[in-house]
Amino acid sequence: MSAQAIVFDLDGVLIDSEPVWEEVRRGYVADHGGEWPPGTQERLMGMSTAEWADHIATDLVAGVTADEVAYEVIDQMSQRYAGGPPVLPGAEDAVRRMARYRPLGLASSSPRALIDLVLGTLGVDGLFRATVSTEEVDSGKPAPDGYLAVAAQLEVPAPGCVAIEDSANGLRSAHAARMRVIAVPRPSHPPAPDALALAVHVAGGLDEITQELIEGLGPS
Template sequence: MHATPDAHDAHLDTRDSAPTSPAPRLPAAVLWDMDGTIVDSEPYWMAAERELVQSAGGTWTDEQATQLVGNPLEVSAQIILDRTPVTGTPAQVVDMLQSRVEEAMRSRMPWRPGARELLTELGRLGVPCALVTMSYASLAEVLRDALPDGTFATIVTGDIVEHGKPHPEPYLTAAERLGVDPGECVALEDSPTGAGSAVAAGVPTIGIPHIVEIPELVGLTLVPTLDGVRAADLLEIVRR
């Protein structure tokens, strides 16, 4: 005669046989722009540009400043030299601007909504992150120092690449350093030049427009904010 399981055993059997939800798919890596994406530093750059131009006796409008968003720094510096009374070399202009922005960021780190939270979650889940920025290494280090050790597995900056954004080299360099296929990653960008760079590198890209609009591109999905975006959402977003 077979024993009849009691209610407690039946409860355990039901619990043990309940299906479990599959783990969400995650990107092989997440490749982050910095200015305007992780931190709202574009106003710092604009203020530094205005201060520099005014000190030389010129004027610098918000419209002119907006046209520089996302550019390689020496490209922006040359535009300033061409259009204002500022003198010197592009490298000297970059040094003056970046030192001012570094000072401002050390005083107050202007986090963009949701960025730090998403970086923290990706780190907890073991998803490698790269910083891919046209700012130079000294400014990237200010951001790195404000985050937990190991937040970025690699950092690609504008002073170590031959071709800056919108060329694909910065994102291809990041993927190569991480040993991952660009097509298995997700890039996060806030500017047309940055989004163009990531898409040209074959990286599925999420655009978060901030100071400037980002035109539609094949391989690019636009969202209004990273606030509330979780690691498990990233691949779903780029598949839309």
């Protein structure tokens, strides 16, 4: 099956937000007297809002609810994005280039409010035919739920979609949905080797995401 749609991740693909998420959540945990064990950020990447908030409330701090964690962290993230989200080089061009080629979807672990804020700020919200936050499905990444929901909204079989991902959990999620995955790893949070091996192509940057690359992948 040839590529019928392109599905982007948001955090780490279009915006360099993972360091911001880590700083905000790590700060929240510190402010509430908790500890931030090694590997926590990688563990949280891809989780839905409910999942990471519950993890923080249950395992990292005491005396707060998951709802309280989510509200405060997302509010801080919104404030950080107010001056403009940390857009990665080539992100807007990649979205516009791919939108001229195939229908676009987005499967993100960010909450809906931040997805809409970022895409609106970039001026590309109208280019996506379907956007899904993992808070809107049963399970976050690495489960395939978000990617399957996007494919359903696009009315495209999941194997007909090509996903653009950066994280280990994101790569596993798109692969579990039976999509072909192009990895654009972030040096600050490189994916695990076994997850990176699931990618059909590893790109050095968004400038590599072209029609020629997609068509060169061949059928799924």
